[in-house]
Amino acid sequence: MNGTGAGTGATTEQMPEQTPEHAPQAAADAPAVFSVRNLWKVFGPKADRVPGSDLAALSAEELREQAGCTVAVRDVSFDVRQGEVFVVMGLSGSGKSTLVRCLTRLIEPTSGTIAIDGEDVCGMDKGALRDLRRHRAAMVFQHFGLLPHRSVLDNVAYGLEIQGVAKAERRAKAAEMVEKVGLAGMEDRRPGQLSGGQQQRVGLARALAADPEVLLFDEPFSALDPLIRRDMQEEVVRLHRDEGRTMVFITHDLSEALRLGDRIALMRDGRVVQCGTPEEIVGSPADDYVRDFVRDVPREQVLTVRRAMRPAAAGESEEGESLAPTTTVAEAIETVARTGTAARVVDGGRCVGVVDHRSLLGVVAGLDSSRKAAA
Numbered sequence: 001m002n003g004t005g006a007g008t009g010a011t012t013e014q015m016p017e018q019t020p021e022h023a024p025q026a027a028a029d030a031p032a033v034f035s036v037r038n039l040w041k042v043f044g045p046k047a048d049r050v051p052g053s054d055l056a057a058l059s060a061e062e063l064r065e066q067a068g069c070t071v072a073v074r075d076v077s078f079d080v081r082q083g084e085v086f087v088v089m090g091l092s093g094s095g096k097s098t099l100v101r102c103l104t105r106l107i108e109p110t111s112g113t114i115a116i117d118g119e120d121v122c123g124m125d126k127g128a129l130r131d132l133r134r135h136r137a138a139m140v141f142q143h144f145g146l147l148p149h150r151s152v153l154d155n156v157a158y159g160l161e162i163q164g165v166a167k168a169e170r171r172a173k174a175a176e177m178v179e180k181v182g183l184a185g186m187e188d189r190r191p192g193q194l195s196g197g198q199q200q201r202v203g204l205a206r207a208l209a210a211d212p213e214v215l216l217f218d219e220p221f222s223a224l225d226p227l228i229r230r231d232m233q234e235e236v237v238r239l240h241r242d243e244g245r246t247m248v249f250i251t252h253d254l255s256e257a258l259r260l261g262d263r264i265a266l267m268r269d270g271r272v273v274q275c276g277t278p279e280e281i282v283g284s285p286a287d288d289y290v291r292d293f294v295r296d297v298p299r300e301q302v303l304t305v306r307r308a309m310r311p312a313a314a315g316e317s318e319e320g321e322s323l324a325p326t327t328t329v330a331e332a333i334e335t336v337a338r339t340g341t342a343a344r345v346v347d348g349g350r351c352v353g354v355v356d357h358r359s360l361l362g363v364v365a366g367l368d369s370s371r372k373a374a375a
């Protein structure tokens, strides 16, 4: 792990377009689907003596030498809210996969609590766990493990087959999902006759066919070339927008996290160093590590006019173009440059502030960083 954000910086070209295609943010007061509290995962002998003890204060290296243990997840707490895309981001080895695998106990947590819809995951027996993984929180892996001799349709129907769904019903459901992920007309092909991106879509359709409450994605697109990867990201955004399904998405790629996430948990050495919206992470980094991580992000493409606005002066709240509070600073710059005047930020029919050349440039230059983004 290189300890800095070097190499993770996003270029302008890679940056998210915060256009209306981006799914609406899940409401901050939406109920939690997953609630994780004080979660630890320690690998190694007698791992359960580590959380909360003096051993936990040792550096990773000391702990490995003295106790033969590795702390992959260290005292992590967060909620995944209904309808949001929750991204877990961090460099290689920071604990992302371990954390997400703990959610459905594909990896057994060492200590802490996990609940799904208020139900204790750690107390589930084998049957309840199977049900959890199949119906409630399905995982989409980087390698989908498609069955090579089966058609696209049968691959998609496979999960339903395991569940004992009758043939006609599962084929009908599978056909619907194949259509949903944009593979209509390819039902009879074998996986080997598909491109990498199309194979990913088959895997996605298979996970969707089980109609899980939450989709868990483990770096599903990291092996794809950039254009196909972009396609698949848009597919995820579209699915999310159409269905509002809750998603947890692991990535080590900052631009992917910013493009997809309603909220991002940024991990370092097993800890969540900051959990917030893309705007909070980029606009109000919690520490130097996060600041370094997001250093190359074009701020104007992530930050919104909420950060740039100032109170309206007399007469200003009735004049000028109106912008939604979710408008990016980049879009607002275009409006202000075109009209040559300040623009109003209007929320629910009420003018909540004004942006002008100066306030917008202040955000681009980072002069706003002492100011917190409005909630």
Ligand SMILES: Nc1ncnc2c1ncn2[C@@H]1O[C@H](COP(=O)(O)OP(=O)(O)OP(=O)(O)O)[C@@H](O)[C@H]1O
Binding pocket: 043, 044, 070, 071, 072, 090, 091, 092, 093, 094, 095, 096, 097, 098, 099, 252
């Ligand atoms: N089964 C295991 N036994 C021992 N240590 C493990 C095991 N699995 C993971 N680790 C360690 O836990 C830490 C976190 O690993 P994890 O795979 O969760 O990270 P990650 O952020 O998902 O990395 P990547 O992006 O490379 O997949 C690493 O130091 C890793 O070496």
